[in-house]
Amino acid sequence: MEYEAVLLDITDDLAVLTLNRPDKMNALTTQMRAEITHAMKDAAQQARAIVLTGAGPAFCSGQDLGDASSTGKIDLERALRDEYEPMLEAVYDCPVPTIAAVNGPAAGAGANLALSADVVIATESAYFLQAFARIGLLPDAGGTWFMPRQMGFAKAMGAALFADKISARQADDWGLIWEAVADDLFDAHWRERASYLANGPTAGFRAIKQAIRGSYDNTLPQQLATEAHLQGECGRTRDFAEGVVAFLEKRPAKFEGR
Secondary structure, eight states: OOOSSEEEEEETTEEEEEEOOGGGTTOBOHHHHHHHHHHHHHHHHHOSEEEEEESTTOSBOSBOTTOGGGSSSOOHHHHIIIIIHHHHHHHHTOSSOEEEEEOSOEETHHHHHHHTSSEEEEETTOEEEOGGGGGTOOOOTTHHHHHHHHHOHHHHHHHHHHOOEEEHHHHHHHTSSSEEEOGGGHHHHHHHHHHHHHTSOHHHHHHHHHHHHHGGGOOHHHHHHHHHHHHHHHTTSHHHHHHHHHHHTTSOOOOOOO
16 A cells, blocks of 8 residues: 555664644544554564654644545444544554654544554643543544543543543653653654664563453453463563573673564
C-alpha cells in the first residue's frame, strides 16, 4: 500500500508511523484508519519497536467530521466495527513494543488511539480530551476500557461526563500515561526511549506485554502459571543467554531480538 495520510519510516529496527494530516490536526478519516492498520502490521514484521506520533502541532483530534465518508447519516456502529476496531487491534495486539509519542492535543478517538499503545509519552503542552459527551456520545475507540484501567473509575467517569481537558501533567500524575516531558526535550526523549526498545530483548518484551495484560483476567495461581510458562520460553532465547553473559562480564548486552 502507498500511504497518503500517514508516513512510515523504518530505520535501525525502529519504525516511526506519523499521522500526516497536520492541516486537519491529524483527524481520522476512513483512509487514514485503513493506512494506520496496514502500516502497523507492516512495521511489526520489519521493526522491533514502533512509535506512533503526529505531524504538526497536534497528535490527533479524533474523527474528521468533515470526512466525505462520514457525511449525511453516520453509521457509527459500522464505522467502529469495520474501521476503528481493526486499527486499534493492530496497535494494541502489536507483537513488538509500541510508544505513542503525543506531540500535541489528543482528542476523542485520537486520545484513545494513543492509549492503545504500550507506553504513552506526551509533551507537557499536550492534553487529552474525551470530547464525546459534548455531542451526545460516549467515549469509543476503547476509551471506556482504557481509562478506568489506567486512571481508575472516578477519574474515568469524570473525564467522560464532563469532557474536560486533561493536561499531560495531570495524565502523568493520574497514571493515564507513562510520562510527560518538557517540550524542548520531548523529541530527543521519546527517540531515546524508542531506541532502547528497538535494541532490547524483543521476546522478553513480548512476554511482558502478554503477562501484564493477561493478569486482569487471571487469579493469582493462574498468573503464576503464566509467568512460569513465559519465563521458560524467555529462558531459551539467545537474548537471555547474552544478557547473562553481559551481566557477568559487566558490559552492556547486545540483544539481537531473538
